[in-house]
Amino acid sequence: MEASANPALRLRGLTKRYDDGTLALDALDLEVPAGSFFGLLGPNGAGKTTLISAVCNLIRITDGEALVFGRQSGTLEARRQIGIAEQEPNLDRFLSVRETLVYHGGYYGMERRAAEERAEQMMEVFDLRAKRDVRAPKLSGGMKRRLLLARALLHEPRLVILDEPTAGVDIELRHELWRYIRRLHEQGTTILLTTHYLEEAEALCGEIALIGGGRIIARDSADGLKQRYEADNLEQVYLKTVASGRLAEGVA
Amino acid sequence: MSGVAVPRPWSGFYWLCRRECHRVLKLWTQTTLAPVVSSLLFIVVFGLSLGGRINEVQGFPYEVFIVPGLVAMAMAQAAYSNNASTIYQGRSDRFMDDVLASPMHAWQMNVGYLAGGAFRALIIGGALAALAVPITGAPVEQPLFLLVAVLLLVAGFGALGTIVGVHAESFDHTSFINNIVILPLTFLGGVFYSVDSLGSPWEQISHANPLFYVVDAVRYGFLGTSDVGAPISFAVLAAMTLGLLAWSQHLFTSGRKLKP
Secondary structure (H helix, E strand, O other): OOOOHHHEEEEEEEEEEEOOOOOOOEEEEEEEOOEEEEEEEEOOOOHHHHHHHHHHHHOOEEEEEEEEOOOOOHHHHHHOOOOEOOOOOOOOOEHHHHHHHHHHHHHOOOOOHHHHHHHHHHHHHOHHHOOOOHHHHOHHHHHHHHHHHHHHHHOOEEEEEOOOOOOOHHHHHHHHHHHHHHHHHOOOOEEEEEOHHHHHHHHHHOOEEEEOOEEEEEEEOOOHHHHHHHOOHHHHHHHHHHHHHHHHHHOO | OOOOOOOOOOOHHHHHHHHHHHHHOOOOOHHHHHHHHHHHHHHHHHHOOOHHOOOOOEOHHHHHHHHHHHHHHHHHHHHHHHHHHHHHHHOOOOOOOOHHHOOOOOOHHHHHHHHHHHHHHHHHHHHHHHHHHHOOOOOOOOOOHHHHHHHHHHHHHHHHHHHHHHOOHHHHHHHHHHHHHHHHHHHHHHEEEEEEHHOOOOHHHHHOHHHHHHHHHHHHHHHHOOOOOOHHHHHHHHHHHHHHHHHEEEEEEHHOOOHH
């Protein structure tokens, strides 16, 4: 089957139990259509980051499978299609901004000249040019966040995974980032976004899945979710589904 | 956006090797200068100053006899420390995720990380030999054997560094292995003396020390003489290196400890 006919992401019975016994993903099923702007919402500990890590070869899957454009998630072909900006800035402390981007391009198979040209483009887009020779630990929080995004997008992945990309980012930068991500999506890139800003998810995402206790609780467009749960906004949906489950667990 | 079109399977490996060498050069005073200076001090203090009071060892002046062991010790420590620290830092700051998520084979990651330790150890070994050989007049009797011994040594100790870097829970763990295991075993492996000169049971006990064979193989390359015979030393060194490489490769292939 042609890879492009497949969904960007197909998870079947995806299960992750950590060595300490914590069940982070509980036979989770999810399909993210190619070309969609997909939101994944849930409280801390719901399994969002674990799900992303499973897709990106950053954790060992206990059971089930994850397919990226029809390829098994651990394969080189699948990994080549993904760009990830993790929640915590995990930038190489020995590399400058420019080096971070060029080396990343190299890791992902880009030719040196192509990686260098693309790094220049990304530094322009994310306003990092003035910091090109500064090493990552010396950057401000906002600059680190810009660099994380620039790195995730450098090799022009078909699936971009953004794990809380605007956490701790000022409003101006947040809007700037979203403008760029929107444009990227319009050009055909699939975006999988996790965020705590519900209004942001509502405004950006064509489809939203609510995750809790390692399972998908509900999945629809923002309007569809509001209709189903008779809510005025996504926050109410969230409180009626994910948060109420947590409160019930807490009371029990 | 169409994604990265053409797979270039060696690119990631090349850039990881380059990144590791880049790190060594960026920290050059700490990674290369300091070990060369401290090993040279050993040669000056123990060899040239005290050597006059010590009889020849295995037919060589003392300052010549200690050169191969000191080169081996410096290279082993460099290869080990480099890999233990780069892997531990990468894990602890999580910038290793960029490598783990990239389209690179597990063996490319393993060997790519080994490249930095090998690069650092070879700079130190080369610099030390270039300085110590003219100072002491130490010969290089078996250059081919020396090359093989050195390559096995850097691969083996680099792999040991990788293993410790993957398992370490704190930075102290990485230095603990160096200070409590590698350094004492190298000293007791005959860097400063021939184990032949030890009485029983110390001579036999020394033969149970794997670092003894490392020193002996490198000494054979320099001086053309060996305590137990070159084939035995090279066989033990090769077996040890292959075992450590297989272990470090297993960690990358299985993802155990590297990926939760």
